[in-house]
Amino acid sequence: MNSDNTATAIAPEATIAATNAVTQWRGRDTLGVYWREVRFQFIGMLRSPGFALPTLLFPSMFYLFFGVLFSHGAQQATYRLATYSTFGVIGPALFGFGVGIAVEREKGILALKRVFPLPVGAYFCARIGMAMLFALLIVLILSLLGITLGGVSLAFGAWLGMTALLVAGALPFCALGLVIGLSVGGQAAPAIINLVYLPMSFLSGLWVPLQYMPHFLQQFAVSLPAYHFCQLVLAVIGQGNDGSNAVHVAYLAVFTAVCLLIAARAWRRIQDR
């Protein structure tokens, strides 16, 4: 670059707000930062083929094959809309937090964000928001497939309830992803998350209904968060579920709290370096 030109081109605008920058920072500005951070995170992930393709494509493909093409009738397509949506929603939550934070930690981006005047809450909210937006996209895609090709018919209220629950249900898995993302390296994170995500999805009956599984696996499912999440989603659309909803909610709340506690300790270790 030609230094002289640059200097003159820049000069007029470059006067600093320096000394008077003890500046007026209002609550409204903070809200703006939170919102922009969510959008930034979402756009970055949506354009990242390594993230967007598997998280959007796999659940859609699975549902298309096992929920629509190879299913027997609309009832099964409806049941599997709930289970495959649950499967889909968990993906971006686990990967967004787990891989995302592990990589940003390793590449020094987390350090950079800690230096910039970004409220730490905004950093984490952005990832939650991103996971929820992806959750919403997944529910919309699967619903579209189910309604147009699978003959799914749901009352609008029930569908809305299911969608809201699926989006909110990303939270416990964000917390689990956070624990992984703060604990393991960027290279190991994808493998570890797949090792958690795929077996948990299968064993919670998200791919194949639990009643087709051996008894001991059905009993084991009760210890998995994805099982409880899925049972709640099934309940909302009136697809006969197991156990009590209060127990499912309580399980997920405790699970989230425990994950957040572990994550908070890992976070403090990073900060107190």
Add this chain to the structure above:
Amino acid sequence: MNIHCDVVAELDNVTKRYGAVTAVDNLNLEIRAGEILSLLGPNGAGKTTSINLLLGLVQPSAGSATLFGLPPSDLNARRRIGAMLQSSVLESHVRVAECVAQYAGYYPQPMSVITALRHAGIEDLAKRSVTKLSGGQKQRLMFALALCGNPPLLFLDEPTAGLDVEARRALWTALRTLAADGRTIVLTTHYLEEADALADRIAVMNRGRVVAEGTPTEIKSRVALRRIRCVTELDGNIIAALPDVHSVQADGSRLEIATARPEQVLRELLWQDPSLSELEVSGARLEDAFLELTREEEKAA
């Protein structure tokens, strides 16, 4: 002007230990408003740790770090600084201009995106995806991010590492422009040339301490050692006793003599040993200069 006496950031008796390693050893460092301060030193001298302490990325084992009188973690302090970290590698599928706009948005009164890109010399890359940038381009994007918030205080940890000569010169020019606006800039480097070209004040660091501090001219005069290499019959100990000789080392059949006044020493050597041969005089390596400064400090202590 009394504004130049204002201390904008400070390390006060700070020690930072990692296990058995002391990265920063009882360091006092004041950064004064409007100055360009360069932390100069070899790898492992504690430059990056000092910066990270001031940025709040690492916590002192003892002592305290402050930014504008506040703890470095305070958002109100961080809204007045920008930083370029040595270890950060940007990986994102957003475009360069989007990235700068995002970081600028964290600040109350940022500069425009195009201005920041121009300072960094990457205005032509505005629409490029960050993942598609080369290492040097990413480095310049990091520079744009550091200054996009229009902060009065900039921390740049080895800002020119990995840049080619042309890009390095351009960045120097940009830094001078930014400093001319009254910004305070702290930069680390292990090139004396770079510190000399930019800084108002240089703090030479070694082993976690500041071993010398002063204007570039003062520092240069202290590290202006020359090396005389030659084959001579004279005894090393006798040469070491000559005035102005800093050190003498055997290097194979040759002797290597470090001195700030090579002319005087040579005159004496040639007088005493007419058979002296294979004579060579060269500038001392910066590492020698650092070692020399450290030795001086240890002698003084």
